[in-house]
Amino acid sequence: MADQTDHPGEPVAVVAAGAIPWRIQKGALEVLLIHRPRYDDWSWPKGKLDDGETVPECAVREVREEIGLQATLGIPLPPIHYHVNAGLKVVRYWAVRVNGEQLRPDGKEVDSVMWCSPDRAAKFLSNPSDVAPLEVLEKAHARGELDTWPLVLIRHAKAKPRSSWTKAEGDRPLAATGQRQAVAVQRLLQAWKPQRIVTSPWVRCVATIAPYAKSSGAKVKLVEALTEHNHERSPKKTAAAVESVFDKQVPIAVCTHRPALPTVLKQLASHMSGSLRAALPDSDPYLSPGEVIVCQVVRGSERKVVSVEQVKPFDD
Structure with a gap:
């Protein structure tokens, strides 16, 4: 699998998937950040593909495992790319609506979650690349195309x-x-x-x-x-x-x-x-x-x- 975006022709070594959970609270858009104690970072729910699953299946499983939400994938968001020890990593994201469901962080992988405005989320995200899918989600909401x-x-x-x-x-x-x-x-x-x-x-x-x-x-x-x-x-x-x-x-x-x-x-x-x-x-x-x-x-x-x-x- 070769990547043709910011790293044209470079093979993708690691594939992961996740989601940006969102909700409307008092008429305003909010998104959900997770805190991972292992890395002491704020990010979106995500993780690597298991053997025998597709990328969308991975995204749904990771959201379920990390925050206890039975997700239904919404619009696809731009993937992000960055380098890890194994080589180039791609993470594919979807928007996921949270409509009153109770979240249950698993405690081990995720010890805290935070609902906040997109602007606040952008400041908290530990990986600057994670802002790109957030911006697309926010623009879709502004156009009335997120729900x-x-x-x-x-x-x-x-x-x-x-x-x-x-x-x-x-x-x-x-x-x-x-x-x-x-x-x-x-x-x-x-x-x-x-x-x-x-x-x-x-x-x-x-x-x-x-x-x-x-x-x-x-x-x-x-x-x-x-x-x-x-x-x-x-x-x-x-x-x-x-x-x-x-x-x-x-x-x-x-x-x-x-x-x-x-x-x-x-x-x-x-x-x-x-x-x-x-x-x-x-x-x-x-x-x-x-x-x-x-x-x-x-x-x-x-x-x-x-x-x-x-x-x-x-x-x-």
Whole structure:
């Protein structure tokens, strides 16, 4: 993994992830700093990747372990880079809203936490690099783009080959690799905690989201317009099905097939700025099996997408 930002071409030796927890208190934005006795420093909750986890999963785990918060990731924030003994370290951050939940610092890694204004936080941070993601968070708040909900698009996991399947296309199941991917998708989705899942009713889509649905209790809605056949007949109905997921403004996931992805992405793009649209995949196959795109949508009636991330589940 080579870094192409402030250190172009330099390999990244250490990958870590974390979050900036935030809340609105008496109408004002506050962020949460943690104090680590081991280093006697003030920073954001963060830590290094464990084997077998993705960067978003790491961020959620570290927030849970360090301050006892079951985090749902919000908008991505700029990563920071600095050198440690092993070489170049990158830390990727997300905004995480704290909405009345009680925090429980673990006591060993974190012995104190402090809610404060962004200006005060900037003065307390021990690593000057940590100010950069804070500034982006503060600007997002000023634009009314910090309070968001996630819309996650999933391409179903790897299915058995068409050539080896003689029964109905809608009954074609996941391959063994796809079954493992579905479990990895389950772990990955816990970073955004969709409460609802809208999916093609074909077996390979339902099997992709089943592990997450069973473990989380998320409501599942089967939508015929998201199947390959119905998309081929009427892309407009597929687009309308995607548009309808904006209605309830709750964390939601949509699972569909590769041939439907151009239509789905085009509909999502209609809610984005030009620069965000440019971040969407624009050539076949758009997503690999089990891969996701996460759109953060501003709360309210605007249906405005303010960030786009493309994430693969952990591939064993």
